Amino acid sequence: xxxxxxxxxxxxxxxxxxxxxxxxxxxxxxxxxxxxxxxxxxxxxxxxxxxxxxxxxxxxxxxxxxxxxxxxxxxxxxxxxxxxxxxxxxxxxxxxxxxxxxxxxxxxxxxxxxxxxxxxxxxxxxxxxxxxxxxxxxxxxxxxxxxxxxxxxxxxxxxxxxxxxxxxxxxxxxxxxxxxxxxxxxxxxxxxxxxxxxxxxxxxxxxxxxxxxxxxxxxxxxxxxxxxxxxxxxxxxxxxxxxxxxxxxxxxxxxxxxxxxxxxxxxxxxxxxxxxxxxxxxxxxxxxxxxxxxxxxxxxxxxxxxxxx
Amino acid sequence: xxxxxxxxxxxxxxxxxxxxxxxxxxxxxxxxxxxxxxxxxxxxxxxxxxxxxxxxxxxxxxxxxxxxxxxxxxxxxxxxxxxxxxxxxxxxxxxxxxxxxxxxxxxxxxxxxxxxxxxxxxxxxxxxxxxxxxxxxxxxxxxxxxxxxxxxxxxxxxxxxxxxxxxxxxxxxxxxxxxxxxxxxxxxxxxxxxxxxxxxxxxxxxxxxxxxxxxxxxxxxxxxxxxxxxxxxxxxxxxxxxxxxxxxxxxxxxxxxxxxxxxxxxxxxxxxxxxxxxxxxxxxxxxxxxxxxxxxxxxxxxxxxxxxx
Numbered sequence: 094x095x096x097x098x099x100x101x102x103x104x105x106x107x108x109x110x111x112x113x114x115x116x117x118x119x120x121x122x123x124x125x126x127x128x129x130x131x132x133x134x135x136x137x138x139x140x141x142x143x144x145x146x147x148x149x150x151x152x153x154x155x156x157x158x159x160x161x162x163x164x165x166x167x168x169x170x171x172x173x174x175x176x177x178x179x180x181x182x183x184x185x186x187x188x189x190x191x192x193x194x195x196x197x198x199x200x201x202x203x204x205x206x207x208x209x210x211x212x213x214x215x216x217x218x219x220x221x222x223x224x225x226x227x228x229x230x231x232x233x234x235x236x237x238x239x240x241x242x243x244x245x246x247x248x249x250x251x252x253x254x255x256x257x258x259x260x261x262x263x264x265x266x267x268x269x270x271x272x273x274x275x276x277x278x279x280x281x282x283x284x285x286x287x288x289x290x291x292x293x294x295x296x297x298x299x300x301x302x303x304x305x306x307x308x309x310x311x312x313x314x315x316x317x318x319x320x321x322x323x324x325x326x327x328x329x330x331x332x333x334x335x336x337x338x339x340x341x342x343x344x345x346x347x348x349x350x351x352x353x354x355x356x357x358x359x360x361x362x363x364x365x366x367x368x369x370x371x372x373x374x375x376x377x378x379x380x381x382x383x384x385x386x387x388x389x390x391x392x393x394x395x396x397x398x399x400x401x402x
Numbered sequence: 403x404x405x406x407x408x409x410x411x412x413x414x415x416x417x418x419x420x421x422x423x424x425x426x427x428x429x430x431x432x433x434x435x436x437x438x439x440x441x442x443x444x445x446x447x448x449x450x451x452x453x454x455x456x457x458x459x460x461x462x463x464x465x466x467x468x469x470x471x472x473x474x475x476x477x478x479x480x481x482x483x484x485x486x487x488x489x490x491x492x493x494x495x496x497x498x499x500x501x502x503x504x505x506x507x508x509x510x511x512x513x514x515x516x517x518x519x520x521x522x523x524x525x526x527x528x529x530x531x532x533x534x535x536x537x538x539x540x541x542x543x544x545x546x547x548x549x550x551x552x553x554x555x556x557x558x559x560x561x562x563x564x565x566x567x568x569x570x571x572x573x574x575x576x577x578x579x580x581x582x583x584x585x586x587x588x589x590x591x592x593x594x595x596x597x598x599x600x601x602x603x604x605x606x607x608x609x610x611x612x613x614x615x616x617x618x619x620x621x622x623x624x625x626x627x628x629x630x631x632x633x634x635x636x637x638x639x640x641x642x643x644x645x646x647x648x649x650x651x652x653x654x655x656x657x658x659x660x661x662x663x664x665x666x667x668x669x670x671x672x673x674x675x676x677x678x679x680x681x682x683x684x685x686x687x688x689x690x691x692x693x694x695x696x697x698x699x700x701x702x703x704x705x706x707x708x709x710x711x
Binding site: 238239240241242243244271273275276277278301302303304305307308311338342345348349352353354380381382383385386388390391392 | 548552617647654663
């Protein structure tokens with residue numbers, strides 16, 4: 094299955110957390126998530142276990158997780174945990190897998206989780222030691238660039254992954270947190286990482302801030318990355334910058350992959366319907382393109398050569 | 403200058419023609435165009451010579467052309483002409499170069515210009531015979547896909563270009579009119595075209611309908627295409643589909659090219675300022691991403707590790 098790509102939906106975390114104008118009802122979140130699962134998505138980051146003071150939108154994390162675990166025991170379900178306390182809550186809710194997060198950029202890590210690299214790696218080790226059965230994927234934030242420090246270097250990225258590798262981490266999600274990666278940087282980064290750690294699983298998470306989300310995501314796939322994180326409708330971005338983009342849009346990326354001859358196991362029509370449902374139910378900042386297309390293509394019935402279409 | 407890419411701005415034609423809610427004042431059009439030229443853009447499709455009954459927005463074509471020719475005699479300035487009458491008007495206005503257009507898809511050609519292929523090639527020959535000094539670039543519309551007929555085949559594209567080649571055309575602009583091309587199709591198409599017609603100049607024109615504008619445009623550049631048509635701000639799309647995208651956004655594509663190590667001769671800051679000016683002056687459907695970014699990157703001054711950013 095060389096050409097199979099896992100499109101991992103993370104909108105219920107990275108997308109929903111961008112909505113600050115309203116508390117999305119838990120049943121609305123679950124309705125959208127069910128539509129996503131029904132379309133064939135089998136990898137889902139459904140929430141984050143974070144302080145409600147930091148992100149109130151995620152306060153129903155336990156209910157979301159427990160409802161989904163009960164209905165979909167075979168789903169690859171996971172949540173983001175920013176610290177030990179979050180991991181505790183995730184495990185208590187029944188999760189077997191979490192995303193932990195450390196920024197490659199020291200300044201960004203300090204801004205994001207108020208920790209030095211050393212403190213963050215200590216916290217990661219504490220989680221690993223306390224929950225030895227928990228599958229921990231490490232999100233490497235600002236892996237390509239930091240808002241304060243600028244472009245990151247590939248040797249720094251490889252060294253950073255090595256530190257977590259030495260602790261025992263074998264799953265990494267390489268994140269373009271602020272959407273500044275470019276294709277040749279993405280391919281050089283994954284080539285270096287895969288050469289250095291052949292027994293590691295890598296996924297990729299690209300923000301579409303500068304209109305390169307799909308391009309950089311495909312570049313990673315072309316390097317052999319088999320898992321790409323995306324958000325339905327491209328929901329995300331910053332609530333204070335109305336048009337700023339979130340992640341690569343799931344349905345746009347699946348369309349591209351299928352046209353390029355990859356397999357995703359996802360039903361495109363159902364996925365697009367789920368995206369339109371989400372747009373209808375949850376007012377937010379959507380950057381996806383397919384959600385605006387109302388016509389089938391091709392459509393021979395629209396061919397009326399006698400008149401002007 | 404292997405790595406130089408000509409980014410040809412066509413927003414004043416393909417972008418402005420999408421605005422139907424208002425007549426853009428000619429002085430506003432010229433103000434935006436001047437900002438684009440000031441940023442270093444040297445290839446510009448500034449209008450089309452089309453019946454005002456078909457597209458009223460283009461009724462100031464002669465004034466636009468004459469003003470620009472006088473102020474910028476060295477600019478590579480051109481306009482779209484759908485037929486012989488348009489070519490007559492363009493030449494009368496003083497233009498030395500035009501874009502003529504025929505759709506690869508017979509049904510689309512009939513819908514767009516109400517002509518069979520044979521009638522369109524006859525019209526093209528009439529223009530060539532009447533104005534032997536005029537530089538005619540042929541826009542091959544629906545080169546990758548047609549709304550009625552579906553995906554086009556590469557042999558059909560190569561044959562079609564051959565017909566115009568036999569008439570004497572040596573400049574072609576290969577257009578993804580409805581935004582359905584995918585990267586491997588783009589590369590296979592240009593490889594076939596360049597192998598068949600090594601003495602022809604090719605440019606590419608990609609609509610961003612399905613979020614693949616930048617990806618497909620870069621794919622063409624990677625194949626050796628040295629000219630890419632784009633619209634400032636990504637202005638365009640259909641007035642009846644509010645979120646549908648126009649062409650690849652000029653400033654987003656220039657940003658990508660520069661990060662990938664290509665040269666464009668364009669000042670990115672001035673170009674982005676021109677895009678923001680256009681957004682401010684002309685309400686329309688903009689799909690560009692950089693127009694939403696208000697901060698410099700990187701910005702060490704924003705690095706405040708003591709608090710939460």
